[in-house]
Amino acid sequence: MDRLLIGAVPLAALLVALLAPPPVAANDFYAVVDLRAVAADGLRSFLNGGLGELRFDDQHDGVRLGSVSIGYRHDFFDIVHFTANAVAYGDHDRSPLDLTEFFAEVRPYPCGSWRSRLKIGAFYAPISLENRLQGWRSAYSLSASAINTWIGEEFRTIGAEYDLDWLGRQHGHSWELGVTGAVYGWNNYSGEVIALRGWAIHDRQTTLFGRIGEPGVGSVSGLREFSGGADQRAGYYVGASAKYLSGLELRVLHYDNRADTTAYSNGLNAFGWNTRFDSAGLRWTPTDQWTVISQWLAGKTVVGDSAFNNAQLTGFYAFEFRSAFVLLSWQRGADRLSGRYDDFEMHQTRSDGFFNTDRGHAWTLAYQRELNKSWSVVVEALQIDSRLALRGVIGEPVAARERELQLAVRFQL
Amino acid sequence: MAGSGRRCVRAALAALTMCAVIGGWCRGAISADLTVSVLDSAGHGVAGIVIIAESDAALPDKHLAHTAIMDQQHMQFVPRILVVQTGTGVDFPNSDQIQHQVYSFSAPKSFKLSLYAGHKYPPVVFDRPGLVTLGCNIHDGMLGYIYVTDSPFFGRSDDSGQLQLHGLPAGNYTLTAWHPQLQEAGGSSLQLRLTLADNSQPTPVFHLTHPLRADTTHNGDKRWTDY
Secondary structure, X not given: OHHHHHHHHHHHHHHHHHHOOOOOOHHHEEEEEEEEEEEEOOOOEHHHOOOEOOOOOHHHOEEEEEEEEEEEEEEEOOOEEEEEEEEEOOOOOOOOOXXXXXXXXXOOOOEOOEEEEEEEEEEOOOOOOOOOEOOOEOOOOOOOOHHHHHHHHHXXXXXXXXXXXXXXXXXXXXXXXXXXXXXXXXXXXXXXXXXXXXXXXXXOOOOOOOOEOOOOOOOOOOEXXXXXXXXXXXXXXXXXXXXXXXXXXXXXXXXXXOOOOOOEEOOOOEEOEEEEEEEEEEEEOOOOOEEEEEEEEEEEEXXXXXXXXXXXXXXXXXXXXXXXXXXXXXXXXXXXXXXXXXXXXXXXXXXXXXXOEEEEEEEEEEEEXXXXXXXXXXXXXXXXXXXXXXXXXXXXXXXXXXXXXXXXXXXXX | OHHHHHHHHHHHXXXXXXXXXXXXXXXXXXXXXEEEXXXXXXXXXXXXXXXXXXXXXXXXXOOOXXXXXXXXXXXXXXXXXXXXXXXXXXXXXXXXOOOEEEEXXXXXEEEEEEEEOEOOOOOEEEOOOEEEEEEEOOOOOOEEEEEEEOOOEEEEOOOOOEEEEEEEEOEEEEEEEEOOOOOEOOEOXXXXXXXXXXXXXXXXXEEOOOOOOOOOOOOOOOOEOOO
16 A cells, blocks of 8 residues: 555656646657666676666666656746656666656746746755756766766755856856755665665666665665655755856755764664765866766765764764766767766775775766667766675675676657 | 020029939938958958947938847857847747747846747847847856947958948948957957048958957757756
């Protein structure tokens, strides 16, 4: 019953959205079907009970469903814009189709050089500079960077975000500046996945009512990311952005979910994970052909009872993490070629015994071609080298080189 | 006979008057053609620069066109820069498959076109001279410029950096070159003074000391959103 209900909520919401008055422009609705041919030689995937850092492993070679993404946007009263995005991965999640974002944005006309925006609902924090396609998919490769893979796994702003933009270019200046701030809930367990499995590189976003992996299998087993749990504290983030002409964009953000690490949820069998990080990113488009994107993120997450602030206290765990990537992309006409280098690291700073660590780097090369308005193909080769200490605990080699070759055929409606 | 003499006098007077009128008109119509060039520091022509010739003296009314078009394609204004005479109506069709929300808060013309696709609104009349900057509230990367001038003598430089203006009455003129990406000492515009004599064909040149500020406008794709 519970399962049925949970599946019904996002579907009902989507149905309501689809039955709303018809949009003025017909393409406010989109659907993308992404079919994959996969060849992978990695460890058993974290989604499959293992501690591999890719979505597919050698048990999942062959033809797979990459995703079915659907979305809808509707405008009310000229300045209120409603967006719903949903996805299906065909991998035994709690609901076969579930929402990833569901929000309304109030976007009044600018007042002189200034413009306010207010978003309410469930949506992504403005961190990624590569996930630019509808449904927060990467515009440059199949798999997002380690940083943005993690954002897609463990973070969703479920609350309200306010932006204030200074539109300097309207008044002859070269810059546009913005500040942003948000308060949100239901992110009290963000941090657990990176502390256990370390970093990963893939394209699977955790849905609003979904989970990561299947329950009872492996270390990352059926985690429900967006649950309220026992913790009533709201988290926050503050950020700033700057755009120089049309070619350069910079973003910084400070994030703190303010989770109560001592609040234990019987239902979820978990303490809160207090996760704080800083992130910065740059996207530079010097010409129509070239794009350079780089992001950096570093922070820490703690869990358990630290009431005595004693490093030896059993039940208090702390982890520090950081990652950075550089992406270079070249486009001409229907062809786009992108290469990315990711570097990542996570280490445990407090423990009652075992100290988990994850260090590694990854290379991703992707080629995409638009065949026509509806069809496109993407080929992606990915290699990730990592040393994840927790693998030793389950009897797997700590160091691993995992490779994945994917061919995606996409049809967009 | 006497009647015939009076008729002759009247005809002669009429002919004289006509000559005087025609002569005056002809003299007024004696005018200059102007070839204005914009050259970069290496001597190469610079295309797309707005050029306006404004007479110091009041000129007889001469209105060239009553409508112009600024389209929206691939999430950009096309053309991105338009120069029109005061009183011109500008049409803003939206050829994209998504809706745009066009606005301006510039002093010469402030207006908003609520979300639309296709061809929904009548032309917007630009009835005061000056620079109007346009935006789309949905797509912040869309930026358009309409330079509104009282003068009937204007245009944009071609690929060789030249603009030909015809039929300018003799007199003193101020020539203005403007482009949002000009970065000269005086900002985004340059001026020259010029005296035009009858039947002259001067070729004034604007010499840019700095290259245009790099500002690639990227065509948008409706599948790309503002994350």
